[in-house]
Amino acid sequence: MLELAPDRNFELLGEYAIETEYDIVMARQTVRQFAKKAGMGIVDQTRITTAVSELFRNMYNYAGGGKVLIERGDVESHDALIITCIDHGPGIENLELAMSDGYTSGMGMGYGLPGTKRLVDRFEIQSKINEGTTVRIMKWK
Amino acid sequence: MSEPRNVKNLKDRINRIEDILASVAAGDMDARIETEIEDDLSGIEAAIDLLIDDLTDELRQREKMQKELETKLKEIQEQQRTIVQQQEDLLELSSPVSKVWDNILILPVIGTLDSQRTQIMMENLLQKIVDTGCTISILDITGVPTVDTQVANHLLKTVTSARLLGAECIISGISPAIAQTIVHLGIDLSTIRTKATLQDAMIYAMKQNKRSDEMKVLSRNALSDEKED
Numbered sequence: 001m002l003e004l005a006p007d008r009n010f011e012l013l014g015e016y017a018i019e020t021e022y023d024i025v026m027a028r029q030t031v032r033q034f035a036k037k038a039g040m041g042i043v044d045q046t047r048i049t050t051a052v053s054e055l056f057r058n059m060y061n062y063a064g065g066g067k068v069l070i071e072r073g074d075v076e077s078h079d080a081l082i083i084t085c086i087d088h089g090p091g092i093e094n095l096e097l098a099m100s101d102g103y104t105s106g107m108g109m110g111y112g113l114p115g116t117k118r119l120v121d122r123f124e125i126q127s128k129i130n131e132g133t134t135v136r137i138m139k140w141k
Numbered sequence: 142m143s144e145p146r147n148v149k150n151l152k153d154r155i156n157r158i159e160d161i162l163a164s165v166a167a168g169d170m171d172a173r174i175e176t177e178i179e180d181d182l183s184g185i186e187a188a189i190d191l192l193i194d195d196l197t198d199e200l201r202q203r204e205k206m207q208k209e210l211e212t213k214l215k216e217i218q219e220q221q222r223t224i225v226q227q228q229e230d231l232l233e234l235s236s237p238v239s240k241v242w243d244n245i246l247i248l249p250v251i252g253t254l255d256s257q258r259t260q261i262m263m264e265n266l267l268q269k270i271v272d273t274g275c276t277i278s279i280l281d282i283t284g285v286p287t288v289d290t291q292v293a294n295h296l297l298k299t300v301t302s303a304r305l306l307g308a309e310c311i312i313s314g315i316s317p318a319i320a321q322t323i324v325h326l327g328i329d330l331s332t333i334r335t336k337a338t339l340q341d342a343m344i345y346a347m348k349q350n351k352r353s354d355e356m357k358v359l360s361r362n363a364l365s366d367e368k369e370d
């Protein structure tokens with residue numbers, strides 16, 4: 001479970017653990033570099049970097065950390081950057097609620113997940129109570 | 142008749158030696174020949190058992206050393222992190238709040254805003270507002286590469302806190318890319334006064350200054366008018 005169908009033709013660019021705020025900053029910068037290498041402009045770079053920042057922070061804040069896979073591959077004829085965030089935290093009880101604007105279980109603004117979805121081209125989320133959460137996003141030029 | 146039996150016996154024992162050596166080679170360090178017979182071959186068998194003992198000891202030692210090395214490596218990585226953290230803290234210190242003009246404070250922020258740094262930054266700014274009595278402050282985020290919901294949240298809180306202290310806080314230096322991203326995130330910054338560049342913010346702040354000076358003069362005049370009546 002919690003395995004978003006792995007894609008056959010994606011090239012793995014990197015795999016990183018997110019355990020500290022420092023890890024968040026480093027991984028975020030790495031994503032920005034890959035976006036730049038993939039030929040994305042400053043707006044797209046900013047979008048994908050902000051999107052992953054939200055997901056990393058959620059793993060850090062709610063799941064005690066997790067890991068991230070960065071891949072590049074062909075998605076519907078687009079040269080896409082694919083980022084998968086996997087944690088083994090408490091999971092999300094009500095996905096629909098978590099995905100709605102302004103909902104936060106803590107002290108946040110509640111725009112992280114719905115905002116991330118608006119910033120990227122593809123957004124998938126899976127979560128199971130007591131098992132964890134996996135979010136995969138894709139972005140292309 | 143006894144000859145072939147003996148030979149068979151020997152063959153079995155040599156097979157056993159081979160088996161044991163194969164097991165050890167495959168990683169089973171508990172395998173031993175442990176012969177009970179006393180003859181010429183048993184000396185060799187005992188010697189092999191001893192060799193396996195030595196080998197096991199050596200392997201254990203190596204494992205222990207590997208573990209120690211790993212712990213050391215972790216410690217070094219930890220130290221490295223601390224150094225990076227300290228460098229970031231230094232960066233934080235190198236962008237202090239300063240009073241650039243009568244009544245105007247400027248806080249240029251450079252680098253990433255993790256929650257710890259934002260906390261310090263916010264406290265510094267608010268303290269400076271209290272200490273100087275300035276009523277306008279400019280928070281310039283030109284040097285901040287990523288504004289996510291957490292950073293935006295901190296910015297909003299800083300502005301609100303400053304307001305409670307009677308100061309207006311202007312945010313400047315939001316790049317077009319970041320502005321678009323904030324809108325997509327869905328965050329409403331319309332309650333904050335924002336300016337594209339630090340220069341724009343300065344011009345605005347000085348205008349505000351002039352206006353409040355004029356107001357002071359007006360109200361002073363009004364007061365003295367009242368007295369004359």
Ligand SMILES: Nc1ncnc2c1ncn2[C@@H]1O[C@H](COP(=O)(O)OP(=O)(O)OP(=O)(O)O)[C@@H](O)[C@H]1O
Binds near residue numbers: 109
């Ligand atoms: N990886 C996760 N594991 C467990 N719960 C999560 C995870 N990610 C999000 N959530 C839950 O979903 C809620 C909504 O997440 P979202 O990122 O949209 O908002 P937030 O983190 O509360 O605030 P913001 O991101 O605006 O600072 C969170 O408050 C939290 O309860």
Ligand SMILES: [Mg+2]
Binds near residue numbers: 054057058108111
């Ligand atoms: Mg969040």
